Amino acid sequence: MSLRHVIPDEELVLVQEGLTKAYVPNLEKYRVGRKIEPAHAPVFYNPAMTLCRTFSIIVTEAYRRFFDVDELIVCEPLAGTGIRGLRYLFEVKNVKKVIMNDIDERAFYVMKKNVDLHGIQDMVELHNSDASTLMLELRQRYPVNVIDIDPFGSPIQFLHAALRLIRHGGLLSVTATDVGVLMGRHPQKCIRRYGARPIQSSSFSREVGIRILVGAIARIALEFDYGVKPLIAYYEGHYYRVFLLVGKDRADARETIDNLGYLVYDRESGERALMTSYPVPVSTASLRGELYGPLWVGKLVDLNFMKAVREVYSEYTYAHSQKLTNLIESLYEEAPLSHKIYYTSSETCRRLGREMSASKIVDLLLSLGIDASRTHFDSRGFRTVTSLDHVRRVINLAFSS
Ligand SMILES: C[S@@+](CC[C@H](N)C(=O)[O-])C[C@H]1O[C@@H](n2cnc3c(N)ncnc32)[C@H](O)[C@@H]1O
Known part of the structure; x- marks a missing residue:
């Protein structure tokens, strides 16, 4: 050298x-x-x-x-x-x-x-x-x-x-x-x-x-x-x-x-x-x-593997930070639906003339038995098994009831 x-x-x-x-x-x-x-x-x-x-x-x-x-x-x-x-x-x-x-x-x-x-x-x-x-x-x-x-x-x-x-x-x-x-x-x-x-x-x-x-x-x-x-x-x-x-x-x-x-x-x-x-x-x-x-087009996150990741993370306390905890929890939440591309709350609500956060949309869909999750990609993002049109109808109904 x-x-x-x-x-x-x-x-x-x-x-x-x-x-x-x-x-x-x-x-x-x-x-x-x-x-x-x-x-x-x-x-x-x-x-x-x-x-x-x-x-x-x-x-x-x-x-x-x-x-x-x-x-x-x-x-x-x-x-x-x-x-x-x-x-x-x-x-x-x-x-x-x-x-x-x-x-x-x-x-x-x-x-x-x-x-x-x-x-x-x-x-x-x-x-x-x-x-x-x-x-x-x-x-x-x-x-x-x-x-x-x-x-x-x-x-x-x-x-x-x-x-x-x-x-x-x-x-x-x-x-x-x-x-x-x-x-x-x-x-x-x-x-x-x-x-x-x-x-x-x-x-x-x-x-x-x-x-x-x-x-x-x-x-x-x-x-x-x-x-x-x-x-x-x-x-x-x-x-x-x-x-x-x-x-x-x-x-x-x-x-x-x-x-x-x-x-x-x-x-x-x-x-x-x-x-x-x-x-x-x-x-x-x-x-x-x-x-x-x-x-x-398949899943981006494997749920069972994420369980192992969470277990290791819980033991590696020296490695903890709020940012990493949030990332791991978010990936764990979205794993089962990670083959469904996400929508955002803003594009969903734009035509409805009313606002609803991604977390609220997820809660609403889950309360109706429709699978949904947030995503780490975007705080306004959510994944679900149903169409955007269906989500919009569900939100409209929620606002009118
Ligand atoms: C982003 S840095 C690596 C950072 C490191 N992995 C870390 O976590 O701190 C990319 C490195 O790749 C080296 N590099 C670029 N082209 C390369 C090549 N063809 N073969 C080997 N090393 C290369 C650069 O010199 C640089 O140090």
């Missing part, structure tokens, strides 16, 4: 996240006005992603217990300072090895410094390589069962290698920060990157975006006759995060195809539906409208 890649000690600070201490760049030096700009630091560390890292620890521990996995070998091929990888090692049980990598030599320097800090050289393997090249090489050496892909922007270019490397039954965790693209702000870019038509300026673009992301990962898996199943898919502020179970049997691939399809959206009425139909969109719904996708 040349001296150019050494970061002087005075430019680093020791932070603690969860149970883990690590050196990271002193972000005070990269403050623009009141805002810290992590991307300006020589090595990337974003304190705003602490919740993402903490939740990943909890989800991975839940994965280990729920699927009864003896030992975990974790690969983090875009590791930055290595703080995420170290947290896997220290905060998830039975982690035998963590393989961390970053293409940037300064990141490699900080990762190494963090490994030396803890004296854990025998449990960590460090690389300074291209993520995809490394993942393809590792296939010969390790039965990796957890891979965390946490890039800047789109994760798509890393997924072929990640899907090749990961073991059958493994946990693939993926971040995408190009939410604007997935939500339809740059439709051509979305078509190029994800091979799908996004929806522009709709009240529910957030969910369509994450369905396009999961759908694109699923289609890469299908290229190899593999399948994926989302355990959790969520949105927070500036990023999407998906936790997928990867299956390498033909049956997994077949099940994956059954969860791909399109969104039909009638802008006039606001009605929308997800239809299972891949690769050719054949609508069986009576609904007419525009087609978006292809995308994932």
